[in-house]
Structures are given as structure tokens and as C-alpha cells.
Amino acid sequence: MSGSPLVEAVQQRLRSAGYSDLSTPFKVAGVEFAFTGAMRGRNGRALDLVLLVDTTTGGFGDRDGVRVRQRVEALSRALDVTGSRYVVTVILVGAVLAEDMEALTETCRVLHVEGIALDDRGQPASEISGRQLDDRIRVLLPLMLPVPLGETRDGSEPAMEQLIHALPAGTDMALVDAVITASSNGEQAVTDAVAFMISGSFESEPGEGNS
């Protein structure tokens, strides 16, 4: 379809987030609708219908705010008529008048992508521009949570793991194990554990039984 590079970049970003392209034009309630791009989510986002409007170079009246609004409103009504639960998100790519956008938000969710630096392959030019693009359409992207601290590789708690890494070499690991085990029972347990270890060291010599 050789749309604008920015539209292409947005579509690519959405595809990588699990959206699939819908071929346009499509029909709702017998009415045909044509858009520069249309995409659909899956699973939890299966009801997301994303429409791309290229306000700079697009066809189908994309460059005219009023016509865009009319088209989206018509689609919205058609969806209502069929009892559809699709949620429409319109992504305006390129410069747009504020009042046009304002008017459009009454009908659907409106996102606006503009001014993202792209390289010659149509990819965001830098990490920052990639993040700027993400920020514009973030509501459509999955929410990435950092790995919770509590769920790391070997089941031991990460703070404790970090602690063990931070210890100076040669630290007595029996002592470390004892206090780490005791630490889940509070500071007194730690004091008791270390006191027990130390007083235990009075009792026995290494390499000798009980003396």
C-alpha cells in the first residue's frame, strides 16, 4: 500500500505487539469503509479495532478532519447497529488540528502520532524516538511489568542473592546462611542466630570433636 513511512512504522510496531492487519475496505452492516490502515488485536484485545489515518498524505479524505470524523462516526453507528462490541481507536498520523481531534474523541479513542524521527529503513531512528512512538500509542501496547523481585531463577530471594554477591570473599558462609535463614523471623532472630554461631565457635575446634 506504500503509505507514509510513519504509518508503516506505527503498523509495524502494532504488529509486533500482536495486532493483525485487516484488509480495507471492509464492510459493517452492509456499508463499506475504507481506511489507510485497519488493525485488530487478539485475545484480551480481540475487540480492539484500530484505524490509521494519514493526515499528511493519506487518501479516503484522511487530510480533511471533517471527512475523517464523518467516516469514523458512520463506522461507529454501523457497529452500534449490529450490536458490535468493537472498541474503535483512531490513530491520527501526522499534523492535525486540535479541534478536529477534540471532536473525534467524542466518538472514539483518538491517538496522535507525529514528529517521530525515522531512519531510512522506516524504523525509529533512535531508542528515544522509538520510545516516543511507543508513548503515543502506549494504550494499545501490552503493559510490561518488570520481573517481580520475588520470582527469580533459583527461588532464593533476590535481595538475599544480591547480598551474597556483595559479600567480601572469604566470608563465613555458614554464618551467612544462618543469619539469612533467621532474617525472615526478624532482627532478634538474627541477633540470636549470630550469637549462637559465635558461642558455638567456642565449643568446638575445627577438625576436632567436642572438647
Place this chain on the structure above:
Amino acid sequence: MSDLILKSLDINNFRSIRGHIHAPLDAKVVLVHGENGAGKTSLLSALELALTGEIQSLERADPGYEKQLLHRSAAQGSVLLRTLAGTSEQSFQASLNAAGAQSIAALDVQRAIFFRERAFLPQSLLGQLLRIYQDAGNDAASPLAQFVAKLLGLDRLDALEAGLKPLVDVRNVRKNVDGWLAMENEKSRFERLLYDQQKIREGLNEQIRSEISELATLCAAFELPVPVREETLDEIAGILSDNYDFEAFARLTDQQRKLASLLREIYGAQSAINSEAAVTPGGGDEAREAFGRWDAEYGQRVSALRNRVEALLINISLPSDPEQFAEAALIRLSTERKQLTDRTSQARADITRHAVGQDELDVLIRQRSTIDEEVAGLSNSAGSLSTALAELTTFITGETCPVCDRNFGEVSHTTLSEHVHGKVKTLSASAERLLNLGRTRSEVQVTIERLSREIEAIAARKIDEKSLAELDRRLASAELLTNELKTISEALREGGRLRAADVAARRAMGEFQARHVSLTAARDTLNDFALSIGASALEEGESFEAAAARMNELLLAQAARLEGRLLMRRRGSDYIATVRSSIKRRKEADERISADVDSMKRVERALGRAQALREHGVAVRNAVDNVRSTIIREEFNDRLNRVWRDLFVRLAPSEPFVPAFRIPESSTQKLQPKLVTEHRDGGETGGAPGAMLSAGNLNTAALTLFIALHLSVPRELPWLILDDPVQSMDDVHIAQFAALLRTLSKEHGRQVMIAVHDRQLFEYLKLELSPAFPEDSLLTLELSRGARRDSVCLSKRFSFKEETSLFLAA
């Protein structure tokens, strides 16, 4: 374990809800709608009450809120929440009456806190949330600190940090580590003990050295083939105890006897010649006669005396002249008496000293065991116990014992604090006493060592009582003989004079006699004898008497020398015995020292190990500090801020400034994050959110902060319950917010429950949150109430429907 899912809620007469309503909740999303006052907040509060037994937001507004929980028109009410975990159902319940609410079954404390802090956002909290976190400060109870502490492992790190703190100060180590103080005391006890024992050993060594040097002086006379040293003692003892001198002495005695008998023979021959020679020079007969008379009168007595003296003083030869005999005998007797007196008095003194010494030793040993018993009776831990009790006194306010919680008045009339102070005083007195006892004991020990040494020395040289009696007896006879000699000294002098006259008469006959054959023979014999004893031969003209006296003198001199040697041998043996006993004692001391050195080393090693462990503990604590500050920074920068930013950008895509927590780079242990705003595309930090964001975006910031906090901590409860969070968000935000709720519900498995008052929003959310796949579900609850009727909760369930409206334009 599968997540806990809200299933249904039954409410009776709770707050603005009149009568009974039943609200099903078992859907991924529950949308609650009602006009203001219809009971949305009551519904969510009922949830909180059932789960936690209280309602925090109401408590913040009115601490006496409990009385307002029951609906005005009713006498009692209840809330009952059912939950599902997999297939097992669980109930949380509270009953209500006019006085308040009684929780019947609630979540455990940890999950109740999670619910209040992270799962449920009451409407009233939303507006305050930012301020609450902005004013967090850095004390441990602040919400931010609690959030951070909640992060996994941080409470454990805190426990480590606080728990290891006592290791830093050795006084706290003594207080906390059983046996540390005891071990230190043990070490100083061994040090003292070793010092004392070294002193004793040095004393012994010094003693041995001086004894050896005396022995060496003594032995110099013997010109021993071996040097006098400790190692050669046995050899020296052998040399000293050989019989050479003794035999020489016996030989000498024989020679003396032989000389005496020779002389007697010669005198006999002479007198025979004298008696038969009338022609011999005159006067000889008278003199002989006078002497004969004297001899008849005294001879027997003198000879008896002579025999007795010779019996008493073995190895002696006395001159035959009575006067000389008396003189010589008296001198010898007085020497013997003096010797005997010395020996007996020495022996007596030894016996007495031995007995007295043993008594003293006995007393000291008893003293020592008394001290030992007392020491054993005094608890070693008296000092630390007293310190502990002294600290305890600050916790004593009344008569109730802080340890057993009993009233001390039951036990005694004195007050508890007096009792404890008394106890502390006693205990610290005990500790001091223990030190005193230790000091006294080592003094006593030193005295005991000295006494035992003395007693052994005495025992070595002491003679038994039988020998003492024998000595006494000899002394008595010596004295008796002396007296007898003295009584007849006059007679003896007379005898001497007579004998001298006699001898003079005989000398006159000397030449005559010289010619006599037998005398000549006798002279030869005497000459031979003289040569045999090493004296020079008789000279021409030398009289028998003179020669005899000369030889006698020689023999006497030899006898005296040998006697001296024998005495020295005896004394040498005495010294050797003493030295040996000292060496034995030193060996014992060495063994004790080496045993104590071993114990001391063991104690030192134990203390060394403990000290190493203590240092490791401190190292762990330092590492804890580092790790904690790293984690806090990571937590804020990499996790909380990132999630918050993501959420905020979702809801406010056109707002260039995003709120964030900022942790100063320098701060380590203290948690001092500040709320700031940052430009989305980087760059300088902006001002506080309140100054940078619009009211709507501030609200968004608070809401996203709450959700970010919820998402940052481990998921203890999978619920997000929001009470009308969109009061002042504009339409743009609502559309984004709906998308966010959907993301949370459908991609992050949260059971979302949200109450809204706005009809349009309700409808919009209903559409946006519609089930998107077969397992997805949505419930709507519509609350309404009238002035005169019970509240009504109308529920409606939406399930997944395949979307068919979209067709490709063929």
C-alpha cells in the same frame, strides 16, 4: 495455589444500604453503577469490612466511625463475602449492631494490609495519595518506607542490619553472645595463672641453680671428672656415694691401731729391758715405781675410760700418755659433742618445723578449698546478669514483674524495684568478689607451693627419731666421758707427770736400750711401718716417741682430711637430694604450665574464631547496607518509576511531563525519594507534580501511582478495587483509562472492580470491558434506593460473544 477470586457479597443494613442485597462478584471485571448516594461506596466498604474487619478510609475521617456502620433504621446487620480459590470456597464475615462491627472471619494481617494498601483505592484516598507519598519523609512508618519494606527481602535486610548491629560494639557482643564474657574472663584467668606459675617456676629454677652451684663448690674439692650440672646429678651422686674415702678411712684406722700396738710392743720391750737392768741409770726404778703405783691405782680406770672413749669415737687413736690422752680425748669429745649437739638440735628443729610446716600447709590447703568452693558457688555470669537486670529496672514501673507478669506483692513486702536493685547490687558484689577470690587464691597457691617445697626439703634431710635418740645417747655418753675425764684430770695430770718422769728415766737408758736387739728389731719394724704409711724413715738417733708422735700426727692429719671429705660427701648427697626434689617440682610445674598454655591457646583460638565470625557478621551488615541502597535505587528507578511512567503515559498520552520518584544519588541508607516530574523525552527534571500538572493529570498521576504500587509488589491478592476514580478526568482520559482497566484485567489477571457514578462512563466501560474471549466475563451491578424502600442491587452478567459484524469488502 490459585488466586483468590471474589465470588459474592451479601449485605444487610450496612450504612446507606437498607435491607438485604446480594451482589455476585465472580467475573473478571465488575462494574458498579449507581447515582450518588445509591450505596456504591457502601458496597465497597462492606467488602473492606468483611475482609479486614475495619474500614480505613472512614476511620481516617472519624475515629468513632464504627457506630455509624449500621443502617439507621435497623437493629442489626451483617456483611458476608464469599471468595473462591480454585474450587474451594471461603467466607469472610462481620456482624453489625448499634455499637459497631464484629469481625467473624477476616484475612490474615499481612493480606489485610495488602488489601488496604495496594488493592483497594477508596475515593477519599485518591486526592490525598500524592501528598501522602510526597510528605513521606524517611521514618520507618511512612507509607513510602512501608512500600519499600514490603518489597521482597527488604524487611529481611532490615532484620539483618538491625540484628547484626550488636556485633559492632564489643559491649553489646558480650551482652548478646553467650559465653563471650566467660571466655574473655577465662583468658585473663589463664593469663594470671600462667604468670603465677611462671613465677613459681622461675623461683624453683633459681633455687636449683643456687643449690647446684653450692654443690659445685662442694664438689670442687673432689675434682670430679664431670662438670656439676643438672644432667650429671646421677653420676655425681654415684661418685659421692662411692666407698673410696670410707675404705681409706678404715685403712687409716687400721694403721693407727697397728701403730699403737707397735708402740705398745716397743714400750713393752723397753720396760722389760728397764726392769731387768739394775745397772741402768738410777732414778729409773723410783720413777717407774711411782708410776707403777699410780698405774695400779688409776691404770684400770684410765684404760677403761680409754676403751670407752675409743668405743665412742670410732677410728681414733689416743696417745698413751695419760695426760695427753686426757687432753686429746677432751678435745675430741668436745668436738664430737659439739657436732652431736648441732646435729640433734638441727634434727629437732627440722622435726618441729616439719610438723609446723605441715600444719600450715594443711591450713592453706583448707583455705584454698574454701575459696574454690565459694568460687564454685558464685555464678560466673553474675556480672552479665547484673548488667542485664540493671537494664531491666527501667522497665519496672509498678509491682508487676516484667518477666513473669505476676504481682511481686504476693511474694514480698518490699517493692519489686527495691528487690531488683538489691539483686543487682548482690550480683555485682559477687562479680567483684569473684575477682578478689581469684587474687587471694593465687596468693594462697604461691604460699602452698613454697611450703610444700620446704617440707619436702626437710623431709629429705630429716633423720628419724630412732637415729635422733641414738645421737642423743652418744651425746650423753660423750658428756659423761668428758665429766669423768674432768674428775680424774688431776690424777691423770699426776699420772702424766709420773709417766713423764718414768719416760725420762727410760730415756736415760736410751742408749743402753738402743743397743738392745729387740729394740733394734722394733726400730726396724717401726721404720718399715713409717715407710708403709708414707712417712719418712726413722732418722738415726730419733727416739721411738718422737717417731711415733710424728707418724701419729701424720695419721691424724690424714684422718682429719678424710673425715672432712666424708662430711662433704654427706652434705653433697644432701644437696643432691634437695636438688632432685626441686627438679621434680619444677617438672610438675612445667607440666602444669604446658597444660595451662594448651588451655590458654585453646581459649585464644576460640576467641579468635569468634572474633573472626564477628568481623564476618559486621561485613555482612555492611554488605546489607550496600545491597539495600542498591535495591532501593533499583526499585525506584527501574521498577516503580518505569511502571508509573508507562501507566501515566497511557492515560495522558499528550502530557509531556511525567511524575516520578527521585532518589538522590548520594543517599544510601536513608530513604529520601522526592516526587518530581520529568520530561517524557528526557532532559532536566521538572518541579513537583503539583506545580507541573493540571488537576486532571494530577488525579491521573495519583491513580497511576496507586496502580503502579499495586503492580510493583508481589501479588498477594489479585484484586484492584477502585471507587469512582474518574471524578475529574476528562473524556480523553476516560477512554484511555478504560483501555488500561482492560489491560489489567485481561493481560495481567487482575479481578477489577470499579464503581462509577456517571451513566455515560458506565455505558462506555461496559462496552470497552466486554468479554473479548470465551473465558472472559463482565458483571454489572446497578444500585438504587428509595426513601421508603430497601436498597436494590441489580446484577447483569455479560459473556463472550463471537464478533460477526466485520466483513471484508469482497
